[in-house]
Structures are given as C-alpha cells and as structure tokens.
Amino acid sequence: MTAAERTTYEKGREEEVAALESTLAVAWLKDNAPTSGAEGSSCETSVCTTSTHCCGTSTPKTGAYVTPTLDDICVDSTTLKFTDGLGREYDHVCSSAAKLLLSVATLAAFHTLA
Numbered sequence: 001m002t003a004a005e006r007t008t009y010e011k012g013r014e015e016e017v018a019a020l021e022s023t024l025a026v027a028w029l030k031d032n033a034p035t036s037g038a039e040g041s042s043c044e045t046s047v048c049t050t051s052t053h054c055c056g057t058s059t060p061k062t063g064a065y066v067t068p069t070l071d072d073i074c075v076d077s078t079t080l081k082f083t084d085g086l087g088r089e090y091d092h093v094c095s096s097a098a099k100l101l102l103s104v105a106t107l108a109a110f111h112t113l114a
Contacts, residue, residue: 048074058082058090
C-alpha cells in the first residue's frame with residue numbers, strides 16, 4: 001500500500017469501528033433498559049415510582065452532538081443528574097407538568113394533614 005492508500009484505509013476503518021460501537025451501544029442500552037418507573041425509565045407511558053423522581057428531559061453533559069437528548073425520563077429531582085448504563089452523564093430538567101403535579105400532590109397532602 002502507498003502512504004495515501006494506507007491513510008484512506010485507516011480513515012475508513014476508524015469510521016467502520018465507530019459505527020459498530022454506536023450500534024452495539026444502542027443495542028446494549030435497549031437490552032438493559034431500566035424497569036418501568038425506575039430512574040432512567042420512560043415516563044411517557046408509565047409513572048415514576050419514586051416520590052423524589054420527576055419526569056423531564058436529560059441533556060448530555062458532553063458529546064451533545066453525538067449523544068441524543070433523552071426526553072420523558074424519570075430522574076431524581078433533588079440532584080437533577082442522570083448517568084446512563086454506559087456511564088454517560090446528563091443534566092436533567094423536570095417538565096412543567098411534572099412540577100405542577102408534584103405541587104398539587106404536595107398541596108393535597110398538606111390539606112389532608114391539616
């Protein structure tokens with residue numbers, strides 16, 4: 001191989017490996033999804049089961065152009081941080097609807113105790 005051919009080969013190989021790693025990561029996350037209601041699970045179709053969790057959007061701390069934003073997931077509302085099964089870290093923002101429901105539930109509990 002010439003130097004130019006080798007450079008072209010190595011670049012193509014790096015792209016193939018990156019694509020395979022991405023495919024494997026997606027498959028692993030799918031096969032190891034959090035149980036319904038647990039931290040990191042979808043709250044689009046189920047309810048977060050822990051009182052400190054809120055439903056919202058998690059944005060990757062690094063690699064925002066490579067790692068997708070996670071919409072409608074349950075995350076601890078006291079830390080607003082999430083780490084997925086691959087160790088990628090996210091900042092979480094609770095949705096307004098979830099905050100409103102939490103406020104209503106808190107208010108109802110307060111009136112029940114009073």
